Amino acid sequence: MLSAFLVTLDYPGSKIVIENGSLSAGDDNVMAWRAGDDGLPTLKLDVAGVTFDAHVDSGAPGTLTLPANARKKFSYVAEPVVVGHGRTVNSEFEVWRGTLDGKVTVGAIVDVAPVLGFVSMLDSTGLANIGCAFLRRFVVTLDHKNGLIRFETQ
Numbered sequence: 780m781l782s783a784f785l786v787t788l789d790y791p792g793s794k795i796v797i798e799n800g801s802l803s804a805g806d807d808n809v810m811a812w813r814a815g816d817d818g819l820p821t822l823k824l825d826v827a828g829v830t831f832d833a834h835v836d837s838g839a840p841g842t843l844t845l846p847a848n849a850r851k852k853f854s855y856v857a858e859p860v861v862v863g864h865g866r867t868v869n870s871e872f873e874v875w876r877g878t879l880d881g882k883v884t885v886g887a888i889v890d891v892a893p894v895l896g897f898v899s900m901l902d903s904t905g906l907a908n909i910g911c912a913f914l915r916r917f918v919v920t921l922d923h924k925n926g927l928i929r930f931e932t933q
Contacts, residue, residue, distance in 0.1 A: 783924035784877040788837060791933045794836055800931050802922040809929045810886035812921075815906070820928060824907050826895070827853050827881035831907035835919070836925060837927065839910035843883060846905055847875060853923035854880040865898060872899045884908065888930055 787796040802809050815821040815834060824833035824843070829852055831845065850859055859877030866872075875897040883890045901908065920929040 782852060785920055785922055787918060787920040788914070789918045790911075800922075801925055802927040803890065804922060804925075804927060806929065807887045807933055809927050811926055812928045813926060820917065821906070822885070822928065823882040826907070827879060831855075831905070833885075833907035833909050835913055835914070837914060837919075839908050840912060841896045841908065841910035842894055842912040843890075844901065844908040845870050846901040846907070847873070847897040848897040848902045850875060850877075850897045853895075856880045859895070860891060865900070867900060870900065874898055874924055886930065892899070 781797065784797050785800045787798070789796060804811070810822055811824040812820040812835070815832075819834040819836055821832050821834055824831045826843075826845065829849070831849075855877045857878040859875040861873045862876045863872055863874040864871060866910070876894060877897075878892055878894050880892065883893050916932065918931045918933060920931075922928070
């Protein structure tokens with residue numbers, strides 16, 4: 780079972796590493812996470828002073844995606860516009876994208892003026908999503924048994 784190991788998604792190195800060990804909560808790049816109802820790692824994401832629980836979702840193509848109903852809470856360098864449409868089994872939705880006039884903080888990571896996505900399918904959960912386009916800048920290590928995650932730049 781993988782939960783007994785450290786699982787590292789090394790995006791810059793294009794590899795996955797599974798090894799024994801544990802992370803240390805004293806490291807600035809390490810933060811706590813919890814498993815969401817769907818099993819995805821969930822951590823705190825601060826968007827211009829508004830806090831969201833956010834899934835770390837390596838299967839999602841986007842960068843930072845928020846519920847569409849949060850779109851009006853922020854100021855923008857480039858106002859959000861519809862850039863596409865999505866579809867699930869039982870619904871269709873618009874995909875919005877805009878550039879935040881502010882910063883996003885994930886643990887020790889600070890992004891100034893990031894591009895944010897917005898979709899209505901997140902409205903009912905209130906959850907944000909940290910997708911692959913954001914994660915690919917990092918080596919991400921999950922310590923399941925201790926509920927810790929580390930983001931390192933290479």
